[in-house]
Amino acid sequence: MxxxxxxxxxxxxxxxxxxxxxxxxxxxxxxxxxxxxxxxxxxxxxxxxxxxxxxxxxxxxxxxxxxxxxxxxxxxxxxxSAFTLTVDQINQKEHDLWPIRQETLRSIRKCDLRIITTSSMLGAVNPHLMPHNWPIRDKICDSLQGMEKIEDLNLHVRAIGDPLWNPLWIWYHASQAFKDAGKLRFRSITFSLDSWSPGENHLARNNEGRWEWRCSADHFVATDPGQWQATNIREFCSMLYGECQACRGPK
Ligand SMILES: [Zn+2]
Structure with a gap:
């Protein structure tokens, strides 16, 4: 039946x-x-x-x-919800990086931008000769500029190293490019190699909106020496690997 x-x-x-x-x-x-x-x-x-x-x-x-x-x-x-946009060497060439309706983009409150970047995406053969402008950065900023209500915007940089480029250089160039991205105000910039879990210290804005370095447990490690402009690579490395006094604990 x-x-x-x-x-x-x-x-x-x-x-x-x-x-x-x-x-x-x-x-x-x-x-x-x-x-x-x-x-x-x-x-x-x-x-x-x-x-x-x-x-x-x-x-x-x-x-x-x-x-x-x-x-x-x-x-x-x-x-x-948290929206995620990932830009890698495949979709960076797309005319429209993020086919999203403008009205949706306008209303998003939290967004994570993930960049999986190689040296060729940075547009230089030698890391010491990185050009000042980075077309992919401008393209990303263009795609995201309609986010009028954004409250929590974060950048994750995943580096794919190659024989000439230590991943450090990739993290360095990508973070300097987005530290001051005009209307797009990133709250944190984290770095990783082959997963999305940040491995080293990261950049975050403090209460006054200034960049500082924090450990993975989010303790203050150091003030970013170049608040609004680029730090040099040596300063960058010392902050990235700076030891956290709070995590180390009392001797
Ligand atoms: Zn710590």
């Missing part, structure tokens, strides 16, 4: 808006671009916001329900 499960539609849109928001809060997933698999082509303008697996019960998929749900959900998503 066939068992028929009767389903009664639930009048979700008749719930008070606060209750709908509570439901949305349980569903949000942090969006990351580019997706690990290509999104369905019909959804290309925001398909990357969707999870990589098909139609699970809890996820960003709810935004496809209808126009009202989409706009309510996007509002919560932009307020509560």
């Amino acid at each position: 066939r068992v028929v499960h009767e389903t009664t539609p639930f009048p979700f849109l008749e719930l008070p808006a606060e209750l709908r928001d509570l439901v949305y809060n349980h569903l949000i997933q942090d969006p990351s671009y580019p997706p690990s698999k290509s999104p369905p082509r019909v959804l290309s303008s925001f398909g990357w916001l969707l999870p990589q697996h098909q139609a699970p019960s809890d996820s960003n998929w709810i935004m496809l329900a209808n126009r009202q749900v989409y706009s309510e959900y996007m509002d919560i998503l932009c307020k509560k």
Whole structure:
């Protein structure tokens, strides 16, 4: 005998808006671009916001329900979730680094920019002859400048070294390029080699908005000598590997 499960539609849109928001809060997933698999082509303008697996019960998929749900959900998503944009040697050549709607970009509160960079992306053969302007930096700044409500913007630099370039140089050039990125105000700059977990000290802004160096446990290590302009590579290395007095503890 066939068992028929009767389903009664639930009048979700008749719930008070606060209750709908509570439901949305349980569903949000942090969006990351580019997706690990290509999104369905019909959804290309925001398909990357969707999870990589098909139609699970809890996820960003709810935004496809209808126009009202989409706009309510996007509002919560932009307020509560952390967006990630990764730029690497493949997608840095794309005309549009981040195909995101301007209205979405405008509303994002937290965003992590991840740069996986090689020496060729920095545009110099010799690390000592790095040009002053870095076209990829300008392109990234252009892509992100619409973020009007951003509160928490962080940069992670993952270096891919090569025989000529010690990863130090890559971290150095990338961080100096973004320390003062005009309208884009990064809160921290972290460095890593082959994972996203920061290995060494990192740059963070203090309460006055000045750059300082902190250990992985977020203790103050040193004030960045060049607050708004470039430090030199020697200063950079000593800060990057500076010992944290708090972590070392009393002798
Ligand atoms: Zn420490």
